[in-house]
Amino acid sequence: MSEVLFYHLEARPLEAVLPQLLEKTLERGWRAIVEVGSTERAEALDAHLWTYRDDSFLAHGLEGEGGEEHQPILITTGTENRNGAACRFFIDRAVPQTTDGYQRIVYMFSGHDPEAVAEARVVWKALREGNALTYWQQEADGRWVKKA
DSSP states (O other): OOEEEEEEESSSOHHHHHHHHHHHHHHTTOOEEEEOSOHHHHHHHHHHHHHSBTTBOOOOEETTSSOGGGOSEEEESSSOOTTOOSEEEEOTTOOOSOOTTOSEEEEEEETTOHHHHHHHHHHHHHHOTTSEEEEEEEOTTSOEEEOO
16 A cells, blocks of 8 residues: 655645655655656756755756666656655656555645646545545645645
C-alpha cells in the first residue's frame, strides 16, 4: 500500500511549494522523481530548482542527461523509476497510472484550473482502493489543511 497525498494549490504557486516538499522528502532519506507533462516544463523546473532560493539549491538531474541512477531528485516526462525513488511527484497534469514501487505519491494540482480539479477527482477514485489517500487544500495564507 502506498501513501497518496493530493495537494490542491490555491494561494501559493507550485514553484513556491514544490521545493519545500522536495526538501522534506530528502530529509526523510528518500529519493524523488518529479513527473511533469512536457519537456518544456521539465527544463523550466530544472532551472528553478537550482535558483529557487538565494542560500540553497536542490541537487537534481533531468532525465536524458545521464547519471539518472545517482540523482536524489530526477525530473522526467517518463514513467520509469530510474533513480530508485521512494516518492514520486506528479505535477503539471502528469497523472499517476500506478502506485506500485513507491512509498509515497504526491499529486499536485491547481485549484484555479477547473480541468485539473476534475482530473484530480478522477485520479482520487482510481487510486483509492489499496492505497492510503489524503487530501490537502491550501488556505489563503498558504497553510495546508487536511480535508480528507
